[in-house]
Amino acid sequence: xxxxxxxxxxxxxxxxxxxxxxxxxxxxxxxxxxxxxxxxxxxxxxxxxxxxxxxxxxxxxxxxxxxxxxxxxxxxx
Amino acid sequence: xxxxxxxxxxxxxxxxxxxxxxxxxxxxxxxxxxxxxxxxxxxxxxxxxxxxxxxxxxxxxxxxxxxxxxxxxxxxxxxxxxxxxxxxxxxxxxxxxxxxxxxxxxxxxxxxxxxxxxxxxxxxxxxxxxxxxxxxxxxxxxxxxxxxxxxxxxxxxxxxxxxxxxxxxxxxxxxxxxxxxxxxxxxxxxxxxxxxxxxxxxxxxxxxxxxxxxxxxxxxxxxxxxxxxxxxxxxxxxxxxxxxxxxxxxxxxxxxxxxxxxxxxxxxxxxxxxxxxxxxxxxxxxxxxxxxxxxxxxxxxxxxxxxxxxxxxxxxxxxxxxxxxxxxxxxxxxxxxxxxxxxxxxxxxxxxxxxxxxxxxxxxxxxxxxxxxxxxxxxxxxxxxxxxxxxxxxxxxxxxxxxxxxxxxxxxxxxxxxxxxxxxxxxxxxxxxxxxxxxxxxxxxxxxxxxxxxxxxx
Numbered sequence: 001x002x003x004x005x006x007x008x009x010x011x012x013x014x015x016x017x018x019x020x021x022x023x024x025x026x027x028x029x030x031x032x033x034x035x036x037x038x039x040x041x042x043x044x045x046x047x048x049x050x051x052x053x054x055x056x057x058x059x060x061x062x063x064x065x066x067x068x069x070x071x072x073x074x075x076x077x
Numbered sequence: 078x079x080x081x082x083x084x085x086x087x088x089x090x091x092x093x094x095x096x097x098x099x100x101x102x103x104x105x106x107x108x109x110x111x112x113x114x115x116x117x118x119x120x121x122x123x124x125x126x127x128x129x130x131x132x133x134x135x136x137x138x139x140x141x142x143x144x145x146x147x148x149x150x151x152x153x154x155x156x157x158x159x160x161x162x163x164x165x166x167x168x169x170x171x172x173x174x175x176x177x178x179x180x181x182x183x184x185x186x187x188x189x190x191x192x193x194x195x196x197x198x199x200x201x202x203x204x205x206x207x208x209x210x211x212x213x214x215x216x217x218x219x220x221x222x223x224x225x226x227x228x229x230x231x232x233x234x235x236x237x238x239x240x241x242x243x244x245x246x247x248x249x250x251x252x253x254x255x256x257x258x259x260x261x262x263x264x265x266x267x268x269x270x271x272x273x274x275x276x277x278x279x280x281x282x283x284x285x286x287x288x289x290x291x292x293x294x295x296x297x298x299x300x301x302x303x304x305x306x307x308x309x310x311x312x313x314x315x316x317x318x319x320x321x322x323x324x325x326x327x328x329x330x331x332x333x334x335x336x337x338x339x340x341x342x343x344x345x346x347x348x349x350x351x352x353x354x355x356x357x358x359x360x361x362x363x364x365x366x367x368x369x370x371x372x373x374x375x376x377x378x379x380x381x382x383x384x385x386x387x388x389x390x391x392x393x394x395x396x397x398x399x400x401x402x403x404x405x406x407x408x409x410x411x412x413x414x415x416x417x418x419x420x421x422x423x424x425x426x427x428x429x430x431x432x433x434x435x436x437x438x439x440x441x442x443x444x445x446x447x448x449x450x451x452x453x454x455x456x457x458x459x460x461x462x463x464x465x466x467x468x469x470x471x472x473x474x475x476x477x478x479x480x481x482x483x484x485x486x487x488x489x490x491x492x493x494x495x496x497x498x499x500x501x502x503x504x505x506x507x508x509x510x511x512x513x514x515x516x517x518x519x520x521x522x523x524x525x526x527x528x529x530x531x532x533x534x535x
Contacts, residue, residue, distance in 0.1 A: 009429055009457040011133065042418065042427035042461040066113070066132050066458070 002052050003060075003072045010041035012048075012073055014063040022063075024056040024074070036074050039067065048073060080104055080155040080179060080394040084148040085119065086129075087159025088138060090448045090464050091370070092119035095157050098386040100124070107151045109144060111137035113456045118448040127151050132458045138162045141169050145176060155179035155394065161460070164369040165192055181393045182346045183292075183368050190342065191366040201363045204341040206334040209353065209362040211277025218258040221276050225254055228278045234258055236265035237273035247279045282514040283353035285313075286320045286361065288335035289377045289385065292344030293392040298402045299332040299339075300381045303373055307502065307518050309425070314495070314518065315502060316413045318376035321473050321511045322356060331361050336402075338366070347374070347389040356514070372415065372465070375444060379411035379469035410473040412480050414502075416447070417461040420493035421527055429457040434490030438483035442469040445487070455492060463494065473511065477503050501527050 006012065014022040014037055024036050035047045037059070054076035061073050082105045085095050092108060096119050099106040108123035113132035120126040127147045130137035137143065139162055148156055156173050158164035158181065170185035182188065191197045201208050210228035212220070215237040225232045231249040234257055246261050248254035258274065266272040285308065289300040304320035305313040323331070335350040349367045354360075374385050383405060392398060419425040432453045437445050447464025449455075455463065466483050470476040481503050484496050502508050505526065507517070 008427070011458065041457045042429060042459065044427050046426075064133070 001057075002054060002076045004036055004048065004050055004074045004076065006039055006048065006067045006069055006071045006073050008039050008041045008046060009069045010039040010046070010067060012061045012063070012065055012067045012071075013038040013040065013045075014059055022059075026056060026058055028056040030054050030056050030076055050076070052076065079396070080181075080390060082107060082151070082153045082155070083181070083390065084144075084151060084153035084156045084178075085109060085123070085159065086138065086144050086148075086156050087162055087164075088114050088117060088119065088448075088459060089462060090446050091159040091372070092117070093122060093448050094386055094446055095119075095159060096122045098384065098390060099157075102387055102390060104390070107148075107153055109138070109147055111458075113458050116453070117456075118450060118453075125151060132456070134162065134459065141166070141172050144169070145172055148173075148178060149176065153178060155181055155390075157181040157390070158369065160369050160371060165367070167192065179393055181390055183342075183344055183348065187342050187344065188368045191348075191368050194365065197366055198363075200342060201338055204334075204338040206338050206350075206363045207361060209277045209280065209364070212275055215273030215275060217272075217274065218262060221258045221274055222251060222254060224276055225251070228276075230254075231279040231281065232276045233279040234261045235275045235277070236261065236269060236271070237275045238265060238269035238271040247281075280353045280355050280362065282516050283355055284320070284322060284514050285351065286323070286331065286354045287349050287351045287371075288332050289371075289374070290335050290339040290344065290348050290350065291383075291385070291388055291392070291398060292339050292346065292348070293396070293398045294343050294345040296398060297336050297339035297344050298398060298400065298405060299336050300377045300383050300385070300405055301407050302328065302331060303376055305373060306513050306515050307508075308515055309518050309522065313373065314415055315499065316373035316376055317473070317476075318380040318411045319407060320354070321410070322354070324359075327359055327361070334361075334363070338363070346393055347385050353515075372462070373413050375446060375465060375467045376411040376413045379442070379444065379467055380407050380409065381405055382408075409469055409471045410476045411467060411469045412473075412476045413465050413467040414480065414484070414499040415462055415495065416464045416466060416487075416489070416499075417495045418455050418463050418492050419461050419495055421495050421498040423493075425495070426493075427457070427461050428493035429455040429461075430492030431455070432489060432491050434488055436486065436488035438466060438486040440479075440483070442479060443467070443483045444469075445483075449489065463489070463492075466499075474509070477509060498527060 057075040096106040106123040108126040163169040167185045167189035173180040246257045262272040284306045303318045305316040307315040352361045444467040468479040
């Protein structure tokens with residue numbers, strides 16, 4: 001099990017845009033450098049990438065919810 | 078009806094500015110805030126505060142129903158929208174008017190008219206204000222050649238149905254236009270299903286010059302011009318009053334044109350007319366009007382001594398303008414720089430830290446408009462503007478020198494800021510000469526001028 005943390009405070013998004021599918025769904029393979037979500041900070045969107053490889057389990061924060069720096073955004077197996 | 082209870086539907090440094098202006102006028106200040114802004118400075122300073130919703134702007138500062146309910150619940154008789162958020166929303170202004178409250182700004186109809194590029198251009202032409210020469214409405218390729226011959230090259234070719242810069246091409250002569258216009262038409266058809274074109278004179282490397290106006294619905298005055306050519310991603314970073322590049326007859330003609338348009342639309346409140354200025358031909362062209370107070374209003378206040386925020390509150394409360402045109406004079410030179418929570422050495426990455434230390438610059442002719450205090454967590458949900466350092470001195474050279482001292486005195490611990498950018502700009506010989514335009518800053522950054530100074534500028 002490993003966790004992906006938010007590098008910055010802001011608003012966390014599961015999708016590249018509201019009309020598009022989520023970056024990762026449960027069971028998806030995650031490679032190092034894969035984008036798992038976006039954090040919007042001061043009107044700028046920062047991609048959250050995985051530093052480890054594994055299998056996506058679930059998002060730990062709701063889509064479009066506020067996050068603090070270091071908050072656990074997603075869980076990998 | 079003079080305003081007695083003013084509701085401030087904004088946040089950050091401009092909310093602080095408005096709260097203080099209201100209190101100085103003896104008006105009860107009611108500050109709106111989101112759940113993320115409970116401990117912001119304007120909330121602490123205001124006579125009363127009310128939460129209008131969750132952190133995201135769309136649920137709070139942009140939520141017309143929530144703002145209107147809070148204004149009614151607190152017994153407000155007027156609403157100041159600040160800048161950004163709902164300040165140029167005709168729907169919001171109309172809701173305020175319908176509720177029987179005063180909107181501190183022009184009428185909803187004026188906001189709507191001046192917010193529409195085509196309607197604003199028509200109003201400008203009708204008032205005798207120069208606009209960028211171009212085709213009136215959509216044209217085809219053959220017409221484009223005729224119009225271009227009339228307005229002169231270079232011309233910019235735009236898709237009539239377009240936006241966001243797509244399909245824009247620049248032709249410097251007829252041969253290029255013959256090649257590029259059909260391409261633009263084909264691309265516009267593919268992108269928008271509409272091959273209509275629009276052409277206008279391309280003003281290459283223009284300066285951005287704007288005129289501050291004040292109106293009371295019957296008459297209008299100007300408070301001279303500002304130059305805001307130093308921009309990054311269309312955001313102003315450094316603003317001056319006045320524009321040192323203008324000669325006196327041009328300044329007079331520019332400011333008179335702004336007053337003519339303000340009078341033509343019976344403007345009420347503070348507003349700004351933005352122009353492109355072509356230094357090579359000494360010509361200015363109206364591009365748009367902002368129907369609100371602007372971020373950079375303090376440079377005009379330093380130049381003229383006019384309190385723009387107090388004046389807009391008074392005239393919207395029904396008073397006549399407190400001054401005539403001949404009573405508004407300019408003295409010296411003022412410069413403002415925007416202090417943002419961004420790391421200029423890391424592509425201006427936002428940096429919403431906790432303010433661990435705050436030392437404000439001070440002294441004669443130095444002003445620091447901000448919303449910070451030690452221990453304050455800068456919220457990540459809004460834009461990165463933390464404040465503005467404004468200086469005023471007898472000459473532009475002395476103003477730059479004073480700016481360097483003020484920026485060196487300023488200390489904001491716990492976060493990255495754009496102060497190093499401004500110190501590097503202040504040390505740049507081209508900036509010192511005032512030799513810049515709207516296309517100057519981005520290539521300057523790309524060429525590594527800022528990075529080269531890392532270590533000694535900060």
